[in-house]
Each structure stands twice: as C-alpha cells, then as structure tokens.
Amino acid sequence: MKKTLEILVGLCIVALFAAGGVFGTQYLLSGEGQASQGSGSGDGNGRDPVRVGVTSPELRMIEDDVTAVGTMRPVRAVELVPSASGRVTDVPVGSTEQVEEGQLLIQLDDRAERGALAEAEATLSEAEQDYRRIEELAESNTAAEAQLEEARATFRRAEAAAMQAEADLEDRAITAPFAGTLGVIDTEPGAFLDAGEVVTRLSDLSAVEVEVSLPERYFDRIEQGQTVYVTTPAFEGEIFEGRLSVISPEIDLTSRSFDIRAEIDNPDRRLVGGMFANARVVIDTYEGLAVPDDAIISEGLTSYVYTISDNAAQRTSVEPGASLGSLTEVSGLSGEDRVVVAGWDNLSDGSPVEIDENFAREGLE
Structure with a gap:
C-alpha cells in the first residue's frame, strides 16, 4: 500500500512539471508576439524596410559603333626618282622641309641638254622659215606641191626634236609634283644618281x-x-x-x-x-535610356535591376547595351522608373524599402 502511494505521488509531480512547461512556453510566445507587433514599421510579414538610394534612367544620345x-x-605620297642618270649639281632643299608644287628639289648636270635644246630650237627656226616661204610660193602657184609637203615634214620633225630636247632638259631637274613635306634627303652635290634611284619621299x-x-x-x-x-x-x-x-x-x-x-x-x-x-x-546615333553601372546586377547570362513600386523592391529584367562611361544603356525600363543604385545587396524581390536621397548620392559617387 505504501509503495502504491509513492508511485501516485511521483506521477503527480511529473504532471505538475509538464503543466508548468507548457504554460511557460505559451507565456513566452505570447510576449514575443506582442513585442513584435509593437516594434514599429514592417511589411506585415515581420520584415524591416531596407535603406536604399534610387535614381531615374537618363535619356542619352547613344552611338552604335x-x-x-x-x-x-x-592622303598623297610619292617616291621621288630622277628620270635620267647624271651628276648632282645642286640640292636647294633640306630633309623634312615643306615645299611648294613645282619647287626645285635636286638639279642634275644639264649642260649637254641645254646645248642640245639650243641646237634643236635653231633648227626649228630655220625649218619654220623655209616652210612659211614655200607655203607663200605655193599660194601663188610658184612652188610645187611636193616641195611644200617636204618643207612641212621637215618643220614637223624639227618641232618634235625641239620638244624632245626640252623634255631631256626638264629630266635633269627633280621638282615637287605637289605641295608637301619631304622625307630624308641624303644626296649631296657631286653625287651620281642613276635613273630610277629613289632620292626621297614627298608626302601631302x-x-x-x-x-x-x-x-x-x-x-x-x-x-x-x-x-x-x-x-x-x-x-x-x-x-x-x-x-x-x-x-x-x-x-x-x-x-x-x-x-x-x-x-x-x-x-x-x-x-x-x-x-x-x-x-x-x-x-548610327539614337536616343536611349541609361542607368549607372552600379545599379545593374548580373547573374550568369541574365541581368536585372531593382525598381521601386509601392515602397517595395521589384526585380526587373534588363538588357544591357552600349557603355557610356559610368552609365550603361538598358532596355526594359521607362524614364519614370525609380532604380535602386545603392543598397540593393540587401534586397530580394518584394522587400520593403526606405528611400534615402543622401544614400543615392553616395552610391553614384
């Protein structure tokens, strides 16, 4: 009988301890709930607002390049070479000098060519005089037609010889074909130049x-x-x-x-x-919206930003485009959107936010 009484007393003690634990747990939970309800602002789910800085997309002129x-x-450049061989008698210009069109650059010995031109001009003068005289006689039927043709041919040959002699004389001088800047000239008076030998380069x-x-x-x-x-x-x-x-x-x-x-x-x-x-x-050049680089979040092949709607963060997919310094062109936004530029690392889709203008300036610096 005594043993049975001891068992009943033990069971009562255990029951009392169990009831006390349940009551204490309910009391603690009730206190936490009341504290939570009186702790301030949230989103109704117990989440505190996240401090963020925001900015608006900027309209920029964007270049597709x-x-x-x-x-x-x-824009123009030629290698200067003599058309004939000969000894250099004068180099009136220097390396890298600016020259005008037609300006003399290098002169070759031209004494023989000047003599040949003088002789050709004298022959031409005689041939022209004979031709004119016979032409006058032919008009009065004094000279035969054969004589006139022969005199005309002699005059034409003398004219061609004079032109050739003049060209030979011109070939003894290298002149600038257009205004420009000379390259390096290593040629000095007394040097012998072969035809086709590059003397220098002229660049416009x-x-x-x-x-x-x-x-x-x-x-x-x-x-x-x-x-x-x-x-x-x-x-x-x-x-x-x-x-x-x-x-x-x-x-x-x-x-x-x-x-x-x-x-x-x-x-x-x-x-x-x-x-x-x-x-x-x-x-091409076109108008587009751009946001700070710091606002764009990339995950693998996708990019997104957080925009603010009804004091909550909203994950918004964007397509990055051209880089504009500290800004990046994006599609998928409007000019009225408010884009999170600072504090987004603490956000998730739907997070409550508190906008801080100073925080936005810090994020853009």
Whole structure:
C-alpha cells in the first residue's frame, strides 16, 4: 500500500512539471508576439524596410559603333626618282622641309641638254622659215606641191626634236609634283644618281587617311560620310575626327573582312604616315535610356535591376547595351522608373524599402 502511494505521488509531480512547461512556453510566445507587433514599421510579414538610394534612367544620345585598328598614311605620297642618270649639281632643299608644287628639289648636270635644246630650237627656226616661204610660193602657184609637203615634214620633225630636247632638259631637274613635306634627303652635290634611284619621299600631310578592316557583317551598314574617331599612342588622350571616304567594293576571301578608309584633316601636320590608329566608326546615333553601372546586377547570362513600386523592391529584367562611361544603356525600363543604385545587396524581390536621397548620392559617387 505504501509503495502504491509513492508511485501516485511521483506521477503527480511529473504532471505538475509538464503543466508548468507548457504554460511557460505559451507565456513566452505570447510576449514575443506582442513585442513584435509593437516594434514599429514592417511589411506585415515581420520584415524591416531596407535603406536604399534610387535614381531615374537618363535619356542619352547613344552611338552604335564598331572599333578596329589600322594605320595612318598621307592622303598623297610619292617616291621621288630622277628620270635620267647624271651628276648632282645642286640640292636647294633640306630633309623634312615643306615645299611648294613645282619647287626645285635636286638639279642634275644639264649642260649637254641645254646645248642640245639650243641646237634643236635653231633648227626649228630655220625649218619654220623655209616652210612659211614655200607655203607663200605655193599660194601663188610658184612652188610645187611636193616641195611644200617636204618643207612641212621637215618643220614637223624639227618641232618634235625641239620638244624632245626640252623634255631631256626638264629630266635633269627633280621638282615637287605637289605641295608637301619631304622625307630624308641624303644626296649631296657631286653625287651620281642613276635613273630610277629613289632620292626621297614627298608626302601631302594636309590630310591623312586611316585604313582599317571591318568584319563582313558590317558591310551593308557602312556608308561614306559616317563619322570616324581616331586615337593614336603618339598623342595619348587626344581624339581626331574624320569622315569615311572609301569603302572596298568586295570582301576578302581569306579574312572575310573589307577595307575602309577615313580622311582626317591635318592642318598642323601633327599626324604622319605609319602611325598606329585605333578607329571607332559611328554607324548610327539614337536616343536611349541609361542607368549607372552600379545599379545593374548580373547573374550568369541574365541581368536585372531593382525598381521601386509601392515602397517595395521589384526585380526587373534588363538588357544591357552600349557603355557610356559610368552609365550603361538598358532596355526594359521607362524614364519614370525609380532604380535602386545603392543598397540593393540587401534586397530580394518584394522587400520593403526606405528611400534615402543622401544614400543615392553616395552610391553614384
């Protein structure tokens, strides 16, 4: 009997402890719920708002372009060579000098040619006098027609000989075919030059051409007159503007590309042939929306931003386009959208937000 009583007392104690645990748990849960309800703002699901900075997409002029590398060259350039062999008697110009069209550059010994021209001119004068005299006699029927034809032929031959002698004399001088800049001249008076020997190079640097190759897919989008921006390591930070002037009419079978040329005005002659050129061809210009780079979130092949609607974050897919410095062109937004630019790393779709204008400025700096 005593043993049975001890068992009943033990069971009562266990029951009391169990009831106390249940009551305590309910009490604690009730207190937390009340504390939560009185703790301030949220989204109804117990989430506190996230502090964010926002901005609106900017309307920008966007250039659809393609870049390529190429080489600069003068708009005109020739190698200067003598047409005849001879000894140099005068070099009145120096290396890299600016010269005018027709200016004497190198003179060869021309004494024999001047003598031949004088003789040819004298012969021509005599032949012309004979021809005119016989022509007058033929008009009065005094001279025979055969005599007139012979005199005319002699005059024509003398005229041709004089022209040849004059050309031979001109070949003893190398002159500038157009205004331009000379290359290096190593020829000195007394040197002997062979016909066809390159003396120097003359370049017209009033304008330069940039030649580049573009992939075949751009062939139907390239037109003469399109703007081309060029940079070169020789003038770091400077941009030279030109216009597309030549388009190759065919595609290279090996590279599947085509050549284009752009002409750039060069009044100060700073750009020269052989310079390396980075060219950017502007194919089209249009208006588009752009957002700061910091607002765009990329995950694999997808990109998105967070926009604000009814004080909540909304994940919005976008398609990035052209880079505009610290901005990037995007499609999928409107100009009225508010885009999160700072604080998005704490957001998820539907998160409540608190907009802070100062935070937005910090995000854009």
